Amino acid sequence: MTHLTTLDAGFLELEDTDHHVSLAIGAVAVLAGPPPEFDALLDTIGARCMADPRATQVLRTHPLDLTAPEWVDDPAFDLTHHVRRTALPHPGDDAALSAEIASIMERRLDRDRPLWECWVIEELAEYRWALLIKVHHALADGIAATNLLIGLSDDANTTSFASSIGAAKRTRSRPGLALPSLNPLNWLADSVRFSATAGKIALRAAGGAVDLTASLLRPAAPSSLNGPVGDLRRYSSAVVKLSDVDEIAHAFGTTINDVALAAVADSYRAALLRRGLEPRPDSLRTLVPVSVRGTEALDVASNRVSLMLPLLPVDVADPLQRLRAVHERLTVAKSSGQRQAGSILVWATNLIPFPVTAWTVRLLSRLPQRSVVTVVTNVPGPRQPLTVMGHKVVRLLPIPPIAVGFRTGIAIFSYADELAFGLLVDFDAAPDVDELAAGIERGVRRLHRLITTKGRSRRTGGLPLSSNG
Known part of the structure; x- marks a missing residue:
């Protein structure tokens, strides 16, 4: 038996406090x-799913939350309860697929x-079909869910962008808590250096905690983008070339994540x-989850995330200035210690008796949440094209959850040469979800067009400060 961490169990508590909410995350492979024949597909998918022990385990809860829920084997496990089949109505286009995704996820x-x-x-247009994998957020975060999806493919050893990012972090030199020397003559100097480094980390985390608290206490500008969430959902997606996004990031000295968030803004x-x-300026405070998952735990089904709460610059009209504002704000958020504070908070909650944390989460989740408007999560996906039973996966689309006053959520997913944005929204609050998706693609195109302007400006001896410069 394995007990849930406080963070994993927190997603159950959040779901329990609002019967309109389903805290599942997912991905769609087109x-x-x-x-294939459904029986053959059932056998293949079933065998691959059940390679993960969580696939055949259920949650055992305890009265009054005296102990954290735990995973136990399901003696009545039936694969047909979990691998389901549906078909789109004619003409089976992208709009029909999006409607089916929303219906399944709600x-x-x-x-x-x-x-x-x-x-x-089944019955997608253009001679296609799709697989939708749906898991509860208490079971997995985005990276863990991605690895579950990869496990359904013909080559479960496919590398992901997450593994390459982790490898880069390991090889990148950065200050930390160095191990003490074995030489007793160096112990005094080591202890001073260790104390100074630990003090800097503690101060940064404390500053980050102050920033996070201030952000959560400061209401966002009123809009229809936040408020109560209903029963029904809408889904849409945007897809851009990863090479275009990488080219923009390289040209303007930012990151791929900066470009994606600028397009969202x-x-x-x-x-x-x-x-x-x-x-x-305060219209779009955004929850940006940050993975703290080590490469040694990429295949562990659990949540290992921290968070940042930047204000996306929707008040900035110029696309290039907006990109630079995103880059500067994320740089400040990273250096402020928000990520470290979030990690320490998550770690510390596991030291507190579970009933206290469970009841606290339940109480806080019932309070109105007016400070954070949306969530945008970026999940690195497979680097190489996948196949399932010999069928090429032509597209992967992510599905985020929405809850606690977030009426819109966006998940970003990299797959081979594409960057996909999946938007899940409250049905009544965001009927313009397709326009939101199209706006992201338009935002990337605007930034990509500026690369030629930047090159032309360099040839004439100047660098534009904005897209109008």
Whole structure:
């Protein structure tokens, strides 16, 4: 038996406090060709899913939350409860697929069974079919869910962008708590150096805690983007070339994540204007999860994340200035210690008696949440194209959750040469979800067009400060 961590169990508590919410995350693989026979697919997918022990385990809870829930084997496990089949109505286009995704994700997973489902979606246009993997957030974060998805493919050893990022972090020299010397003559100097380094880390984390607390206590500008969440969902997606995003990041000295968030800010700015609202500096405080998962734990089904709470610059009209503002704000957020403070908080909650943390989460989740408007999570996906039973995966689309006043959520997913944005929104609060998705693609195109302007400016001896410069 394995007990849930406080963070994992927190997702159950959040779901329990709002019957409108389903805290499942997911991904959709769109595959080429006709789907295999369902019985053969059931056997193959079942065998691959059950390679993970969580696939056949259920949660055992305890009265009054006196102990954290634990994973136990399900004696009545039935694969047919989890691998399901559906078909799109004619013409089976992207809009029909998005509607089916929303319908599947708005339904809660059954707590009496293992917390996952795999949906076979047939009758897609252009001679395609799809697999949707849906897991509860208590079971996995984005990276863990991605590895579950990779496990369904023909080559489960496919490398992901996450593994390469982790390798780069290991080889990158950065200050930390060095091991003490074995030479007694150096112990005094080592202890002083250790204390100074530990003090700097503690001060940074304390500063980050102050920043996070201040952000959570400061209400965002009122808008229809945050508020109560209903029962129904809408889904849409945007897909851009990863090479274009990488080219933008390289040209302007930012990161791929900066470019993605700048495009998101571009789209939300347009959405606020469509609603007749003035985009303000405090209009879009965004929860940005940050993975703290080591490469040695990439295949562990659990949540290993911290967070940052930057304000995305929807008030900045110029695309290039907006990108630079995103880069500067994320740089400040990273250096402020927000990520370290979040990690320490998550770690510390595991030292507190579980009933205290469970009741606290339950109490806080019932309070109105007005400071954070949306969540944007970036998950590194497979580097190489995948196949499932010999069928090429032509596209991978992520699905985020929404809860606690977030009426819109965006997951970003890299796969081979594409960067996909999956948008899950409250049905009534965001009927313009397709426009939100199109706005992200438009934001990337605007930034990519500026590369030629930048090159032309360099040839004439100047570097533009904005897209109008």
